[in-house]
Amino acid sequence: GPVASEPGRALAPPPALADWRARVRQDPQHFLRLCAHLDCTPDIWALHDWSAWLTPFTQRRGRRFETTFFLCCLCEPPPVFPDLVEVVDCQWSSPSEATESFISKEIWLAPPQFYEIRRLEHFASLSDLHKFCLDRELEGVERWLPITLLTADGTIQLLPGDEMYLEDSNYLENLMSTEKKNEEIMKEGKKFHRIVMYNRHDYNIHVTVQSKYKHVYPKNYVVSKSRL
Structure with missing residues (x-):
């Protein structure tokens, strides 16, 4: 994966965080939808x-x-x-x-x-x-x-x-x-x-x-x- 050579920075939280959190708790598939909505990929390599x-x-x-x-x-x-x-x-x-x-x-x-x-x-x-x-x-x-x-x-x-x-x-x-x-x-x-x-x-x-x-x-x- 693309491992960064320097410490990274966190993204700003998404709008309506509480709503998204509730959806993800109910169905983990919503996490993928959140990523698609924000056009981002979790930086698991960090x-x-x-x-x-x-x-x-x-x-x-x-x-x-x-x-x-x-x-x-x-x-x-x-x-x-x-x-x-x-x-x-x-x-x-x-x-x-x-x-x-x-x-x-x-x-x-x-x-x-x-x-x-x-x-x-x-x-x-x-x-x-x-x-x-x-x-x-x-x-x-x-x-x-x-x-x-x-x-x-x-x-x-x-x-x-x-x-x-x-x-x-x-x-x-x-x-x-x-x-x-x-x-x-x-x-x-x-x-x-x-x-x-x-x-x-x-x-x-x-x-x-x-x-x-x-x-x-x-x-x-x-x-x-x-x-x-």
Whole structure:
């Protein structure tokens, strides 16, 4: 496809957006009619595969998802019109701003979102990020299923490559547990790829393994206890 060498720009929203949105929700075929009406083609080539996560097992009959993250680089924030059903609000933040908002409990991030926000901290500029996406375009992404380890004072989500991660179908529907505390477990190991969670707003990321598929992993991130 026609991949742009520079970040793109968003089109202005179509007139009667709410009407078109309602029609598309009712029948996806209306999306093609919308494109024909506007004489445009969705720029799917601007979407870059970034990561894929499966919801880890936490409890029987709990809702689980397969979530794929795509990345799109734009020169300026596009206008956003929440549908007030699935999306109720929108906020543009840098990775560091999002991290601060999370720690200060202004927003909440699920572990995969926090991990991805920290991963984006590697890039000093939007153009650096865009170039990185183009350079690894053909590599694809690895789909991850975190394994949940319940500890005496929190939870650890183990990711592929971690020394405690087990490629075992048993953990598709089961938890690991220990009577040890997070800190004890951290002192015992060396090969880490994990998110250590003490509560809903205190996540630490520990990575000592090499990334795959020309991707980057987040740098180690530990929240100072004085911040909490």
